[in-house]
Structures are given as C-alpha cells and as structure tokens.
Amino acid sequence: MVTPYKHEPFTDYTVDENRKALEAELKKAEKNLGKDYPLIIGGERITTDEKIISYNPAKKDQVVGYVSKANKELAEKAMQVADETFQWWRKTKPEMRADILFRAAAIVRRRKHEFTAHLVLEGGKPWKEADADTAEAIDFMEYYGRQMLKLKDGVEINSREIENNRYNYIPLGVTVVISPWNFLFAIMAGTTLAPLVTGNTVLLKPASTTPVISYKLMEVLEEAGMPAGVVNFIPGSGAEVGDYLVDHPRTRLISFTGSREVGTRIFERAGIVHEGQKWLKRTIIEMGGKDTIVVDKGSDLELAAESITYSAFGFSGQKCSACSRVIAHEDVYDDLLARVVELTKEINVSDPTNHDTYMGPVIDEKAYNKILDYAETGKKEGKLMVGGTGDNSKGWFVNPTVFADLEHDSTIMQEEIFGPVVGFSKAKDFDQAIEFANNTDYGLTGAVFTNNRANLEKAREDFHVGNLYFNRGCTAAIVGYHPFGGFNMSGTDSKAGGPDYLVHHMQGKTTSEML
Ligand SMILES: NC(=O)c1ccc[n+]([C@@H]2O[C@H](COP(=O)([O-])OP(=O)(O)OC[C@H]3O[C@@H](n4cnc5c(N)ncnc54)[C@H](O)[C@@H]3O)[C@@H](O)[C@H]2O)c1
Numbered sequence: 420m421v422t423p424y425k426h427e428p429f430t431d432y433t434v435d436e437n438r439k440a441l442e443a444e445l446k447k448a449e450k451n452l453g454k455d456y457p458l459i460i461g462g463e464r465i466t467t468d469e470k471i472i473s474y475n476p477a478k479k480d481q482v483v484g485y486v487s488k489a490n491k492e493l494a495e496k497a498m499q500v501a502d503e504t505f506q507w508w509r510k511t512k513p514e515m516r517a518d519i520l521f522r523a524a525a526i527v528r529r530r531k532h533e534f535t536a537h538l539v540l541e542g543g544k545p546w547k548e549a550d551a552d553t554a555e556a557i558d559f560m561e562y563y564g565r566q567m568l569k570l571k572d573g574v575e576i577n578s579r580e581i582e583n584n585r586y587n588y589i590p591l592g593v594t595v596v597i598s599p600w601n602f603l604f605a606i607m608a609g610t611t612l613a614p615l616v617t618g619n620t621v622l623l624k625p626a627s628t629t630p631v632i633s634y635k636l637m638e639v640l641e642e643a644g645m646p647a648g649v650v651n652f653i654p655g656s657g658a659e660v661g662d663y664l665v666d667h668p669r670t671r672l673i674s675f676t677g678s679r680e681v682g683t684r685i686f687e688r689a690g691i692v693h694e695g696q697k698w699l700k701r702t703i704i705e706m707g708g709k710d711t712i713v714v715d716k717g718s719d720l721e722l723a724a725e726s727i728t729y730s731a732f733g734f735s736g737q738k739c740s741a742c743s744r745v746i747a748h749e750d751v752y753d754d755l756l757a758r759v760v761e762l763t764k765e766i767n768v769s770d771p772t773n774h775d776t777y778m779g780p781v782i783d784e785k786a787y788n789k790i791l792d793y794a795e796t797g798k799k800e801g802k803l804m805v806g807g808t809g810d811n812s813k814g815w816f817v818n819p820t821v822f823a824d825l826e827h828d829s830t831i832m833q834e835e836i837f838g839p840v841v842g843f844s845k846a847k848d849f850d851q852a853i854e855f856a857n858n859t860d861y862g863l864t865g866a867v868f869t870n871n872r873a874n875l876e877k878a879r880e881d882f883h884v885g886n887l888y889f890n891r892g893c894t895a896a897i898v899g900y901h902p903f904g905g906f907n908m909s910g911t912d913s914k915a916g917g918p919d920y921l922v923h924h925m926q927g928k929t930t931s932e933m934l
C-alpha cells in the first residue's frame with residue numbers, strides 16, 4: 420500500500436541548516452562543471468564528437484557540461500531500441516513501473532539540495548524557484564505512480580446478463596518527448612515518466628540549453644531499476660532530431676512542451692501519415708501563454724500588487740504561466756500601478772547562487788535580445804514605468820519592466836515575451852476587463868482579484884483559460900492540486916499533474932466475453 424499523495428514541501432532557506440546544505444551543494448556542483456555527458460541508447464553510453472554545450476546563464480562563459488549530440492542515425496538507432504523494448508515493456512506490471520517512480524522520487528528527495536544546486540547553475544534559477552522545480556519533479560513521480568495504480572485495472576463498465584465486459588487502458592508505443600528549458604527538471608521528468616509508467620517506451624530529446632539535468636534523471640531512473648531501452652536519452656537539434664522523430668512512422672505519441680511556433684509545426688507534421696505508418700499519431704502539445712491578472716474595484720490592492728509582482732517576475736517571467744498582462748478597473752488602476760512599480764523597484768537582480776537573489780538571468784543571448792527588443796516596442800506603445808534595460812557583461816540579466824497605459828490589443832499585450840515584462844491596461848468595468856482578458860490567442864492561466872461574488876462567478880464562467888485563480892497569482896500550480904494546461908493556442912489542455920493526464924498516454928480497449 421502506498422501512502423496518500425501529498426505534494427513535496429518547499430524548503431525554508433531561512434533555516435540555517437537548509438541554507439548551509441544548499442551552499443555546500445552549490446560549491447560541489449561548481450567543482451563538477453564542464454564534464455562530458457554521453458547519449459544513452461538501450462543503456463549503452465555513446466559519445467559523439469559533436470557536442471551541445473550547456474552554459475550557466477548567470478556566468479555566460481561558464482560551461483555546465485558538454486553533452487554528446489545525436490544525429491539522424493543515432494535517432495534511428497534509438498527508435499529501433501525503443502520499438503523493440505516496447506514489445507515486452509508494454510506487458511510489464513503497472514505496479515512494477517509505478518515502483519520505479521516511487522524509488523526515483525525517494526532518490527531525488529534524499530539528494531534534493533544537489534538537484535536544486537544544479538538547477539541554479541544550469542537554469543539560472545534563484546533558490547526558491549530551483550527548489551520548487553525539484554519539488555515538482557518529485558511530485559510528478561509520486562503522483563503519476565499513484566495514478567497508474569488507480570488506472571491499472573481499467574474503469575468499471577456495464578455488462579448484460581450473458582456477457583462479461585471489461586474496459587482497460589493499454590499503452591500506445593514509442594513516445595517522443597520534447598521538453599523545454601524553463602522547468603528543466605519538473606516538466607522534463609513529468610513528460611518522460613508519464614509515458615514510462617503507462618507502459619510506453621520513450622525517446623527523450625531535452626531542450627538544447629539545459630540537457631545535463633536530463634542525464635542526471637537518466638542516472639536516477641537506472642538506479643531506481645528502470646531496464647535499459649525504456650527511456651533513451653538523445654539530445655540533439657530540434658530541427659534535425661526533432662523533425663526526424665516527429666515524422667518517423669514508428670512514432671506513436673509525441674509529447675511536446677514548448678513554444679507555439681514549434682508546437683504548431685509539430686502538430687502539422689504529426690498529421691501526415693508516412694509510408695509504413697499504421698496509426699494516426701497522438702499528440703500532447705502544451706505551448707505558451709499570455710496570462711492576465713484582472714483587478715476589480717474594491718479588491719485587496721496590496722495582495723493584488725504583490726501577486727502581480729511575483730507572477731510577473733518570479734524566474735524572470737520565464738514561465739508559461741507568468742503574468743504578462745494586467746487589466747485593472749479604472750477606479751483602482753493608478754493605485755495598483757503605483758504599488759507594483761514600487762515593489763518592482765525593490766527587486767534584487769543578481770547571480771542566483773546568492774541566497775537573497777529574487778531575480779536571476781534570462782536563459783541565453785537570444786532571449787536577452789528578444790526581450791530588450793520587446794522593451795523598445797513597449798516604449799512606443801505605452802509608458803515605461805520601470806526597467807526596460809539589461810546587463811550582459813557577466814550573464815543575461817534583464818531588469819524587471821513595467822509598461823503602463825497600453826491598448827489591450829497592442830503587441831506587448833498580445834505576444835508572449837517570455838521575460839520579465841508586464842503591461843497594464845485600464846478597463847471601464849469588470850465586464851470589459853474580462854473581455855480584454857480573453858482577447859488573446861492563448862488561454863493558459865489567469866487570475867482575478869475581486870471581493871464581488873457576482874463578478875467572481877462571472878469570471879469562473881467567462882474567463883476562458885485552463886487554469887483560473889481567484890485572489891492569488893497566476894503561477895505555481897501544484898501537481899495533484901491544480902491540474903495544468905491551457906486552451907486555444909496554449910495547447911491541447913492535457914492537464915499535467917491531473918487525473919486525466921495518464922489516460923492521454925494510453926488507448927482504451929473493450930473486451931466482451933459471452934458467458
Ligand atoms: N504550456 C506549458 O505547460 C508550458 C510549460 C513550459 C514552457 N512552455 C512554453 O515553452 C516555451 C519556452 O520553451 P522553449 O524555448 O524551450 O520552447 P521551444 O519551442 O523553443 O523548444 C521546446 C523544445 O522543442 C525542441 N524543438 C525545437 N525545434 C524543434 C523542431 N523543429 N522539432 C521538434 N522539436 C523542436 C527544442 O529543442 C526543445 O527541446 C514558452 O513558449 C513557454 O510558454 C509551456
């Protein structure tokens with residue numbers, strides 16, 4: 420019997436012992452930088468000449484690791500291994516597969532500070548954000564393990580008197596997992612372990628900016644008893660390895676998390692039936708957001724301002740859930756804006772290895788330039804209240820930026836910037852605020868601050884996002900508590916960390932025996 424699921428508690432770094440533990444692991448992690456990491460195909464370590472170099476975004480010349488890069492030939496080798504392994508892995512007991520996840524969770528929990536330290540260096544995450552990423556990875560292991568135990572015998576259906584009917588879920592086949600860099604541990608682990616525990620085999624292609632953490636997960640899974648060939652680690656170029664595997668006729672399921680641009684491309688390509696392909700590929704595609712916080716008149720403005728500031732600038736706004744738009748009732752607009760600007764000015768932007776860093780760098784040069792280009796657009800479209808600048812002398816640091824008086828349909832209020840930039844627009848009443856909030860192509864998260872019950876209920880019905888929060892910020896969904904995924908151009912709403920998620924990785928089979 421397993422204990423009931425509860426989410427992994429966050430670490431309190433004001434406690435001396437915790438702070439010292441992470442400091443010690445950071446020192447160790449820094450000594451281990453710059454190592455070589457091979458591919459893993461069928462358990463075999465393969466080193467290639469071509470490398471993906473993972474850099475610390477806070478110290479742009481510091482190499483986190485050199486990771487061997489797969490090409491099409493190695494991707495094909497991995498596909499064959501995954502396809503062969505699937506033939507027996509699909510018949511393994513769900514309990515055994517769940518146990519691998521439970522053991523993996525225990526291993527990561529015991530070495531929690533080590534993983535968190537790694538995320539600080541490879542992802543540029545401040546301590547609190549890195550700790551939350553590690554905790555979420557553990558949560559996915561614990562939650563999906565338990566969900567599999569619930570689904571293992573299928574779902575009850577009716578039988579007539581002379582028949583015995585059953586409805587079971589069976590795995591799909593080889594799953595291509597393509598993960599993003601921003602939740603480099605949690606999302607990468609969650610999207611890899613869901614297919615594993617449901618009896619599929621996996622080709623894991625992590626984001627090229629953060630591949631080392633995926634190698635570390637592979638080591639954990641091996642220690643937890645995962646047989647060779649079940650998950651194969653094949654970092655490589657999205658365009659080369661990604662396209663090859665998306666197009667491959669033996670690919671059965673593609674689980675992608677990332678940008679709208681790449682997600683829609685994969686969706687289109689996956690719809691093409693290639694020679695030798697015996698199925699229609701299934702896709703789980705979770706993409707970006709343009710997430711709005713609506714603030715009503717008569718609401719708690721201090722709470723709203725603090726929540727907006729954290730939702731916009733936690734991990735430098737590099738969350739698909741980040742608040743990048745605020746729509747405020749005209750009666751409270753000025754006071755709210757003034758308070759958010761005040762709080763933003765207090766934010767400490769520095770190297771995330773420092774305990775007290777609130778905001779670290781953005782992930783790389785491309786992101787740095789893109790965000791500062793958007794800042795220039797913002798200056799034309801609205802009023803720059805704070806920020807709009809960066810410092811790339813040591814790492815990719817962008818200052819938290821607030822724009823005011825934007826039209827709700829301006830570029831800054833419509834396009835995903837994926838950086839520490841938030842825009843403000845005014846609404847004449849609550850109805851108009853919801854109308855403006857819905858006016859984006861996306862539909863991932865949103866939040867409403869109101870003390871008006873009728874308005875809260877209106878938002879519940881009309882604010883069209885996958886994760887809607889009341890009187891709190893719009894980031895920080897917890898596995899098992901806030902199933903996560905969005906509408907419209909935010910993706911397929913597969914709801915990671917929710918009760919339906921594993922079902923997307925399986926197909927329902929009905930058997931009916933005449934008695
Ligand atoms: N909805 C969610 O749950 C969620 C969660 C995290 C991040 N995101 C989104 O992810 C984006 C940021 O992540 P990113 O910059 O890593 O996204 P990205 O789309 O650039 O990359 C995601 C992954 O796709 C791969 N890729 C690139 N080109 C490819 C191709 N042609 N074929 C196959 N794979 C390819 C990349 O190598 C990477 O592994 C943001 O838009 C963010 O909102 C969404």
Ligand SMILES: N[C@@H](CCC=O)C(=O)O
Pocket residue numbers: 601602737738739740893894895896897903
């Ligand atoms: N699940 C995370 C966001 C994941 C995307 O980046 C949150 O709720 O903040």
